[in-house]
Amino acid sequence: MKLKQTAIALSLTTLGVLFGSTSAEAFTFKGHYSEAEFEALGIEIPWAAETRIGLVGTGEHEINIHDATNSSQNRVQANYDNWVSGQAVDFSLIFDDIAQTLTYTVAGIEISKTNIGVSNFSDLLIRTTARVDGSSMVVDNLFLTDSVMSGAIAANSSAACSGGVGCSYWDSEYLHIGNIVGGFTLTGQSTMTWLDGKKPTRSQLAYQIKLVEGEGDVTVPEPAAISLFSLGLLGLLAKRKQ
Template sequence: MNGSKIFGAIAGTTLSLIAVMGATTGEAKAFTVGGHLNGAEFDALGLEIPWAAESRIGRVGDHEINIHDINNDANNRVQADYDQWVSGKAVDFSLIFDSIANTLIYTVDGIEVSKTEIFEDNFSDLYIRTSARKDDTSMLVDNLFLSDASMSSSIAAVSSASCSGNVGCGYNDADYLHIGDIVGNFTLTGRSTMTWGAIKPNNSNLAYQIKLVEGGGETVDVPEPASLSLLSLSLFGLLAAGKRRKEAGDR
């Protein structure tokens, strides 16, 4: 068997084995970016939100960055003070989920808070909520980039809310950006921009949250070691057979 025939046999066997492995392993779906909801539409979904990461303009001496549970229980919340907001200035943030360490890590402008004992195996959906409840204010979250177990991609969509017209704004005026079909561990990065007029708001009247919805624990399938061994043995066998034929022809 000459070199080209050996190569053809190897390629054919390789493709056949890959096809078999592909047929017996699933392919993880890429995450999706959905539409926008207001507060009432989000509530109508009836979702349970076990955890959320939040940034806000708080009260004097109160925290501005936190990770909290569904009840916002102070005994189960991690938080940090941050009083460096500047109107119109973008601030970088990141949120990391590590299922091995059972940890959420939330970093804002270099300040990190982390929550351990996160027992959810997978978060399938994120809802990024922005709210601006005082007149002449706005809240923007943009420049988003998400990496999970299936892919990494920038996200063109933004979450934004604004309030104007001397009417005040309420809970239902918030904007929820939906990101779905997330697989396994993930890292979300982005930036937030808070803007206000003559009076700086407080008491969470200018804020954003990243709300996490527990998923089904989907994972990315990889070839089993036995399958990889089968592939290696097949290739080795073909090469050995080709070598024996060549040696017989040389004699």
């Protein structure tokens, strides 16, 4: 009876080791890239959420979710014309991995794209760009929750244009978050600034949250933990025979 009780206790301890060892790796900040460095990575981006300044008075969209083609047939969009230089604007991006739905909210305006055909996103790349002299684009105060954990991302993505000559498509910055597991919610703030009389339009001042298809890394239990219970029982049986 004593041997049986010890074996049960040992088995429970071993199960604790096994369950404790089987856990998904936490999402991580993986660094910053320039536009050229991002291009060199060759990463495919099936979906993205975007915020920008449209042409005032034209009804042109400022908020959208689009696929790799960015065609109007595969894009959902909304208008927002209340940008204020230097004022932070709240946003959130939610991915429902069961319904395969992306929901993007900026300044309380919500848009959603359903049946996106992707069940897992492993990485987020937040791209900021500023192409008019005296303008800047900052995305910060980031907080991410996935199926494993919740936590703040201390880093930000930012771009600024100065020098009096303007900037180009290549003057952008990417912030990379990896190892995301399952559905997620990303929240943060964006702040656009510009000089009086030099308000940028369209993608001259913008940010995108680019999503990479895939599954987050998973840590597998160590083989030693799997055999721990059997080894323990062998030791107890040998001792009893003695």
